[in-house]
Amino acid sequence: MKQFDKPSIDLIFRALGDPTRREIIEILSEKPVSVTQLAVPLNISLAAVVQHLQLLETSGLVRTEKIGRTRTCRIEPNGLALAGKWIENRRTLWERRLDQLDLYLKTQKEKKS
Amino acid sequence: MKQFDKPSIDLIFRALGDPTRREIIEILSEKPVSVTQLAVPLNISLAAVVQHLQLLETSGLVRTEKIGRTRTCRIEPNGLALAGKWIENRRTLWERRLDQLDLYLKTQKEKKS
DNA sequence: TTTATACTTAAGTGAATGCTTAAGTATTGG
DNA sequence: CCAATACTTAAGCATTCACTTAAGTATAAA
Numbered sequence: 001m002k003q004f005d006k007p008s009i010d011l012i013f014r015a016l017g018d019p020t021r022r023e024i025i026e027i028l029s030e031k032p033v034s035v036t037q038l039a040v041p042l043n044i045s046l047a048a049v050v051q052h053l054q055l056l057e058t059s060g061l062v063r064t065e066k067i068g069r070t071r072t073c074r075i076e077p078n079g080l081a082l083a084g085k086w087i088e089n090r091r092t093l094w095e096r097r098l099d100q101l102d103l104y105l106k107t108q109k110e111k112k113s
Numbered sequence: 114m115k116q117f118d119k120p121s122i123d124l125i126f127r128a129l130g131d132p133t134r135r136e137i138i139e140i141l142s143e144k145p146v147s148v149t150q151l152a153v154p155l156n157i158s159l160a161a162v163v164q165h166l167q168l169l170e171t172s173g174l175v176r177t178e179k180i181g182r183t184r185t186c187r188i189e190p191n192g193l194a195l196a197g198k199w200i201e202n203r204r205t206l207w208e209r210r211l212d213q214l215d216l217y218l219k220t221q222k223e224k225k226s
Numbered sequence: 227t228t229t230a231t232a233c234t235t236a237a238g239t240g241a242a243t244g245c246t247t248a249a250g251t252a253t254t255g256g
Numbered sequence: 257c258c259a260a261t262a263c264t265t266a267a268g269c270a271t272t273c274a275c276t277t278a279a280g281t282a283t284a285a286a
Binding site: 048051052 | 243244245246247252253254
């Protein structure tokens with residue numbers, strides 16, 4: 001029942017930290033596929049894929065839906081958006097600081113002249 | 114000499130996967146600080162901070178400079194930019210796919226009418 | 227020159243991670 | 257109904273991880 005919790009930045013970045021999980025996201029970015037179809041290009045066991053999918057789903061990066069005996073996996077765009085936002089926020093913070101430094105250096109120059 | 118290598122997406126996301134390292138980035142987003150100044154709010158040993166800094170530096174997310182006996186750490190903006198770009202690329206791929214689906218559904222509708 | 231500061235490096239440890247194999251359970255096609 | 261398919265779940269295992277303590281090395285201050 002965990003997959004309905006609000007996905008945390010923590011879980012999202014942890015999920016993105018593994019190269020295999022990032023490859024899963026890359027594959028799913030092209031089109032939704034089944035669990036078995038994921039396992040083939042990744043060259044790992046079905047069980048391993050399922051374990052990765054569990055993390056990807058609870059982190060909110062991927063959504064899956066089981067119809068009959070096959071589970072179809074697809075990207076859940078909101079997850080990646082959250083990660084992108086965190087990075088954007090750090091960047092604006094850093095840029096604002098640079099602007100302040102810039103301003104400071106300018107006023108110092110004006111004092112001298 | 115590793116810190117002059119081209120930083121890989123792999124190292125960057127691995128670095129961002131740890132909450133302590135993300136907190137280091139958050140602290141450094143405000144202003145550059147020394148290693149000891151990092152250790153205080155993180156509540157971990159100096160040695161642990163140094164280990165995190167090593168990963169952050171080889172991944173290209175942080176740059177450090179030692180003057181006298183203190184090492185000053187600051188954000189290296191290119192690193193975060195690379196991570197942001199990866200996320201953006203996945204998102205545009207996914208969006209393009211949705212557009213194609215949209216187009217397909219539209220042409221199907223036109224066939225019927 | 228002694229002492230305090232600011233790291234640095236090495237070794238060790240417990241827990242988490244990513245994987246495997248093996249033995250399930252549902253679905254579906256013949 | 258029976259067998260093949262598509263997962264699912266559990267247990268185990270080697271490795272990596274984040275951390276610690278302890279013993280360094282430079283640099284700066286007294």
